[in-house]
Amino acid sequence: MNVTVVGLGLMGGSFAMALRKNQLADQVFGVDRLSEHEKEALELGIVDQCVKLEEAISTSAVIVLATPVDVLLQQVSDVLDRMSPSQFLIDLGSTKFKLTERVKDHSLRGRYVASHPMAGTENTGPKAAFANLYSNAINVICDRQSSDSEAIDLALKLFDGIGMKTVFMEAKDHDKHVAYISHLSHVSSFMLGLTVLNKEEDEKNIANLAGSGFESTVRLAKSSPDMWAPIFAQNKMEVSTALGEYINHLKTFKKMIDEEDQQGMKNAMNQANDIRKILGKS
Amino acid sequence: MNVTVVGLGLMGGSFAMALRKNQLADQVFGVDRLSEHEKEALELGIVDQCVKLEEAISTSAVIVLATPVDVLLQQVSDVLDRMSPSQFLIDLGSTKFKLTERVKDHSLRGRYVASHPMAGTENTGPKAAFANLYSNAINVICDRQSSDSEAIDLALKLFDGIGMKTVFMEAKDHDKHVAYISHLSHVSSFMLGLTVLNKEEDEKNIANLAGSGFESTVRLAKSSPDMWAPIFAQNKMEVSTALGEYINHLKTFKKMIDEEDQQGMKNAMNQANDIRKILGKS
Numbered sequence: 001m002n003v004t005v006v007g008l009g010l011m012g013g014s015f016a017m018a019l020r021k022n023q024l025a026d027q028v029f030g031v032d033r034l035s036e037h038e039k040e041a042l043e044l045g046i047v048d049q050c051v052k053l054e055e056a057i058s059t060s061a062v063i064v065l066a067t068p069v070d071v072l073l074q075q076v077s078d079v080l081d082r083m084s085p086s087q088f089l090i091d092l093g094s095t096k097f098k099l100t101e102r103v104k105d106h107s108l109r110g111r112y113v114a115s116h117p118m119a120g121t122e123n124t125g126p127k128a129a130f131a132n133l134y135s136n137a138i139n140v141i142c143d144r145q146s147s148d149s150e151a152i153d154l155a156l157k158l159f160d161g162i163g164m165k166t167v168f169m170e171a172k173d174h175d176k177h178v179a180y181i182s183h184l185s186h187v188s189s190f191m192l193g194l195t196v197l198n199k200e201e202d203e204k205n206i207a208n209l210a211g212s213g214f215e216s217t218v219r220l221a222k223s224s225p226d227m228w229a230p231i232f233a234q235n236k237m238e239v240s241t242a243l244g245e246y247i248n249h250l251k252t253f254k255k256m257i258d259e260e261d262q263q264g265m266k267n268a269m270n271q272a273n274d275i276r277k278i279l280g281k282s
Numbered sequence: 283m284n285v286t287v288v289g290l291g292l293m294g295g296s297f298a299m300a301l302r303k304n305q306l307a308d309q310v311f312g313v314d315r316l317s318e319h320e321k322e323a324l325e326l327g328i329v330d331q332c333v334k335l336e337e338a339i340s341t342s343a344v345i346v347l348a349t350p351v352d353v354l355l356q357q358v359s360d361v362l363d364r365m366s367p368s369q370f371l372i373d374l375g376s377t378k379f380k381l382t383e384r385v386k387d388h389s390l391r392g393r394y395v396a397s398h399p400m401a402g403t404e405n406t407g408p409k410a411a412f413a414n415l416y417s418n419a420i421n422v423i424c425d426r427q428s429s430d431s432e433a434i435d436l437a438l439k440l441f442d443g444i445g446m447k448t449v450f451m452e453a454k455d456h457d458k459h460v461a462y463i464s465h466l467s468h469v470s471s472f473m474l475g476l477t478v479l480n481k482e483e484d485e486k487n488i489a490n491l492a493g494s495g496f497e498s499t500v501r502l503a504k505s506s507p508d509m510w511a512p513i514f515a516q517n518k519m520e521v522s523t524a525l526g527e528y529i530n531h532l533k534t535f536k537k538m539i540d541e542e543d544q545q546g547m548k549n550a551m552n553q554a555n556d557i558r559k560i561l562g563k564s
Binding site: 118119120121122137138140167177178180181182184185186187188189190191192193194195196197198199200205206207208209210211212213214215216217218219220221222223225226228229230232233236239240242243244245246247249250251253254257258260262263265266268269270271272273274275276277278279 | 400401402403404419420422449459460462463464466467468469470471472473474475476477478479480481482485487488489490491492493494495496497498499500501502503504505507508510511512514515518521522524525526527528529531532533535536539540542544545547548550551552553554555556557558560561
């Protein structure tokens with residue numbers, strides 16, 4: 001079985017490497033719009049060879065799309081148009097509702113599995129890819145009932161095979177949850193970076209004083225704008241709601257600071273401490 | 283030379299361990315208002331013995347205060363009152379302006395070194411302490427000119443000895459910088475945790491979907507409310523200003539999301555990406 005991965009950045013590149021490492025495909029083909037990325041992917045052993053998308057579709061049992069979500073919107077539909085009913089399509093995009101809506105009436109919808117592996121780093125491009133990115137992480141498959149059981153089985157074989165645990169969810173619920181759990185963290189971190197950079201013109205002060213706490217909180221501000229702008233736009237209702245709630249909490253807390261209401265601050269922080277129960281003590 | 287550390291939590295406990303590990307004191311005495319903490323500190327080998335503060339002052343060449351900043355405000359003054367001119371006082375508090383203002387006219391001000399080692403984790407208590415917390419981190423000494431050179435030399439001997447690099451800064455500048463670099467990160471993270479917890483009543487969804495990005499951004503939300511409320515209150519002008527700017531950036535970004543202004547979002551995120559230059563690519 002040959003698998004083609006389209007988009008050889010962090011997500012797609014790591015997926016291709018994980019497939020190869022776990023011997024889940026005879027050959028892993030790569031497609032990227034940038035020839036430089038294809039060259040790097042070959043040099044780094046991310047894929048067996050790079051091919052044109054047309055050729056990939058005609059020679060692969062499975063096509064995996066790992067492109068930015070604005071590209072995906074058209075690409076999922078395009079690839080389904082050109083696929084045969086014996087092939088499978090999987091995407092790894094971070095938003096799911098618009099995508100699944102777009103192709104819900106496609107004759108080959110059953111061959112498509114809408115997925116979102118919950119893994120990533122703040123780095124981008126083929127050089128950022130590594131075979132263990134997905135190990136022990138959670139994968140979400142959306143709208144399971146819209147995919148053929150054969151397609152779900154194939155997808156699970158791949159996701160299980162690279163060490164992921166899959167949960168199932170409706171696309172709408174997925175988009176709401178990730179707005180809070182993932183997209184909001186990114187906005188919060190991007191804007192923290194911006195606030196500090198705008199204020200601290202002397203970079204040396206930042207470099208000098210930044211402890212591990214700041215580094216941790218601002219880490220996602222290094223993420224790719226080209227990947228994230230389309231995600232925020234596609235999930236705008238949910239992200240905007242989450243962000244509005246976040247801003248309200250910050251305003252309430254600012255008021256407590258202004259009033260030196262230490263008890264109020266402590267109560268809010270004590271509530272926030274409950275995140276410890278969920279994430280563990282690490 | 284005997285050193286007493288008052289407050290045997292993460293900061294003080296780690297400082298005591300680092301002194302012992304690097305053989306910078308003959309004996310390290312510990313003082314904590316909780317007898318349970320003193321017991322743990324002895325069991326964990328954090329200090330040689332626990333003593334009363336009175337006894338500590340009479341038998342130590344150096345007193346190191348590692349208590350919450352609201353306690354410090356009185357304690358720095360009290361200890362200076364009871365010290366002899368041959369002794370030294372160091373504090374490790376996260377805010378410096380109010381503290382230095384309070385004792386600026388004290389007859390023993392020269393024996394006091396106002397310090398802020400830029401290190402920490404989200405964990406608290408003696409069990410959170412470890413000898414390498416301060417290794418390779420930056421220490422800030424404020425208002426150098428207000429301390430005797432003998433006191434500065436002693437402080438540097440200890441901070442250098444535990445592997446820190448010291449920079450000098452005015453207390454007012456320190457408080458402004460840490461509002462952005464440290465205090466704002468904590469507010470941002472506490473409120474992120476609160477927003478997600480309030481929305482996601484089903485804890486399983488959080489635990490399931492939280493990737494490493496969320497964990498990193500929300501990590502500081504596990505920090506101690508009793509330690510942080512006094513810091514925010516003591517540095518309220520600077521923290522409130524920083525927080526106000528952060529909220530404004532978030533509001534601007536929310537508007538871009540609402541308007542699907544992807545170019546605006548990309549510009550803002552590209553600016554934020556510059557944090558990469560400062561923090562490195564790790």
